[in-house]
Amino acid sequence: MGALDKILVGVGIVIAGAVTHQLFRGHRESERRRSFPPQFDDVLTEHDFNEVVQAVALRTPRVSECIVTGMTIALTVRSNSRLSIWRAEIDFNDYGRLTGAYWLNSENSDSPIPRYVAGLVQDAVEQRIDAAESENKEE
Incomplete structure (x- = not known):
């Protein structure tokens, strides 16, 4: 094994370690974010969110x-063939607050359906928040 090969292997190990560290750190932060209990407010109650x-x-x-x-x-979600189903999770818990930010986890990363649903819900949440902020500025 030549010097160049050793350098390339070393660089590969460093990159793999950095990627693993980032993934672990991201997972740990995601668990921390999700551990905050949901705090709904008068702008968008839990019932309102559910209806949306x-x-x-x-x-x-x-x-x-x-x-x-x-x-x-x-x-x-049903597959196109209607012979099978797959699941997705959209998490709007932003450290216990409903801000419109979301995190998506899907068994079918090729499908636009989860992102479509998340985008429409996000729009509705942000519209409610913006309307409440506008109302508060007028007072």
């Missing part, structure tokens, strides 16, 4: 089930 999510899910083709637990949405 259900309305979006009802008008989204192929979504066969939508379960909301706190600020997390569990979707069950």
Whole structure:
């Protein structure tokens, strides 16, 4: 093994270690973020959030089930062939607050459906927050 090969192996090990560290750190931060209990407010109550999510899910083709637990949405989606299903989770818990930010985890990363649902819910949440902030500025 020549010097260049040793250098390349060393660089590869350093890069692999850095990637592993970032993944672990990201997972740890995600768990920390999710550990904050959901704190809904008068701008968007838990009931309001649930209604928004259900309305979006009802008008989204192929979504066969939508379960909301706190600020997390569990979707069950039928495949194009309708022979199988797959699942996705959209997490709106931003350290216990509902800000419109979300994190997506899907068994089918090629499908636009989870991102579509998340985007519509995000728009509705942000509209409510913006309207409340505008109302507060007028007072």
